[in-house]
Amino acid sequence: MRFLLTTWGSRGDVEPLAGLAVALRELGAEAQVAAPPDEDFAALLARAGVPLVPLGPTVHSVVANPKPPTPQDAFKLAPALVAARFETLSAAAEGCDGLLATGLMPAGARDVAEKRGIPYVLACFHLLGLPSRHFPPGRRPGTPSPEGETDNRVLWEQDAQRVNALYGEALNTHRAAIGLPPVDNVRDHVLTGQPWLAADPVLCPSEGRTDLDVVQTGAWILPDDRPLPDGLEAFLDAGAPPVYVGFGSMASYIPKDIAQVAIEAVRAQGRRVLLARGWAELTRIDDADDCFVVGEVNQQALFPRVAAVVHHGGAGTTTTAARAGAPQVIVPQVADQPHWAARVAELGIGVAHEGRAPTVGSLSAALTTALTPEIRAEARTVAGTIRPDGATVAAKLLLDISARH
Template sequence: MGLAKELRELGAEAVVAAPPDEEFVTLLERAGVPLVPLGPTVHSVVAGPKPPTGEDALKLAPALVAARFETLSAAAEDCDVILATGLLPAGARDVAEKRGIPYVYACFHIFGLPSRHFAPGLRPGTPSPEGETDNRVLWQQDAQRVNALYGGALDEHRAAIGLPPVDNVRDHVFTGSPWLAADPVLCPSEGMTDLDIVQTGAWIQPDDRPLPDDLEKFLEAGEPPVYVGFGSMAAYAPKDIARVAIEALRTLGRRILLARGWAGLASIDDADDCFVVGEVNQQALFRRVAAVVHHGGAGTTTTASRAGAPQVVVPRIADQPYWASRVAELGIGVAHQDPTPTVESLSAALTTVLSPETRSRAKAVADTIRTDGAAVAAKLLVETAKA
């Protein structure tokens, strides 16, 4: 949304191809940006009673490749450039190649990019041998797992449109110059990878929606509450996290603001010190809370940091441990690396986060977060289209 808005400011048209989740549809309608449904909803993939398995991934990967070839081939018919995001959007570059238009891959963190400094994250497929510590070797083995997931389907669809096979799907998707849509303070990239990264800053869509009246009343009825939310984690959310958070915060004499999210967080009783909220303007809300307890998604971390809200990050998957570590390194919060918080462990983390020192540091870092990332990216994208 943020990028599309800035592209329109420059006189360009933007079309977003994305999973047709109700939340995405609503957001794009609000921004007046056309949505082309792409693949299944994210909710249908991640919101089952258990997290997706490796076998699920092996089935989903080729289906996503097929969906991108079919959907993007039509959606990009009159386009001048394709920009793709996501964990591994295999198929997007190939549509651009067939159409003879530029392709850009943009990521929201460096965690998935090959690096000498850190190992790859977990991926379905044959695991690396125990004891292997050479990061270059580990990343080569990661590329092999990507080929096993996507290679067959990608080459089949490339052959169908007259394109040759691809040896390394991961590097083909990422290109040699990926764009990094992340703030340089929160996610420094210099020297972190051999790729020629173009760091634009985070793509932030300003949100001027007012907070709901009942939420306003709750906020004004006492001291700032602590926000607890796990966004789209659904089956990945810590077990009993609502109960654990409520009991921990009551131990500290704090009010609680639960975000329902896909995990369906709910209060454990009818006490008036706890309020449950649905989808809401986090940019406005996080400026009015004492702290934010969350899973460490790129967007939530950036929004909380920009608001100057101290954070407790309980990472679950993918890039979330990276964001947790950055929050801790910057001194703007605590990384709760144990995936199953207890009342005692969460109380200890919150005691640190709610200290004047952490709040002061969070406020100082907030002043350094850039807000022009979407504008920078939009200008670059227009220039790329014209090149």
């Protein structure tokens, strides 16, 4: 069997698909991933032996700018991605037995599957975009809801209208071009009534939290057996475990002085600093030997050897740190990150920093809490409950759906 997996988003959207593709391969199936053509993602998929089908513009070109994307940028990107999906996925899906989509509102993916007559699955890595009577929708470009509106059902209806404004015209134009009828509610059409949740049930419990019939598989983890670089090994061996600080692809969101603040806050705790360069190109503030800067690295091997992980709260980093038993300090910036921060704090395995722009004092205070023996012990306890087989669970489900179809 052959499957097409697709996403458009950051590394946290691409790496899980690589993990799922590897799990499918281990079960005797083939899979290719249609994803943004960023060099980082191409290298990741190549390392996993998974074919890359370039889809749309690079993510780096959209998010790694001096300022975050504007609503106007979103209204340009949305129809462009719809067009890219119809063009790219239509060709890539030929001969496939199923199509799974995730990432930024993958409008166009289900429609290609419909035209091809193959099963379609929508997967997500958090609950933020799934309609629920229990919580309001997240922010989305477009006409905001009236101030004072508190009825979640109304708010979610207005969220659907915003999705239609972003994607509706482009989607229905392309559907008409291939002989498909129009869609009235793009969001619900993309999500389906039974989306998959590729997140660990301990870190992201789903029962009773959304109005949809969610299938929770566990997180899709790509095994990583790469050794750590020699320079990093030497730094780790030269003293007590350092505090890791990294903000991934959040280049246009994090404060410009975040490296200075983080290094000084970690030093205030008497700890060494391991600074991840990331898309913001973070770097040292002096030549002191208590700070080491690292690029892309095997976090699965690294996080068990650090004192704590300071990060933005992406699903992948949160899960990797939790599996490693490393205390976390999450400084959330956008989207689902505040939810991961809140959950880490609720579980007692870390601290949710209040606000996206920490000071030396506020981050040092958060680290004071995160570095306590109590949080370290709880982090190690929770680590033993994180299931490692989510990708295999999902791969078996996908094979079963295709076989039944």
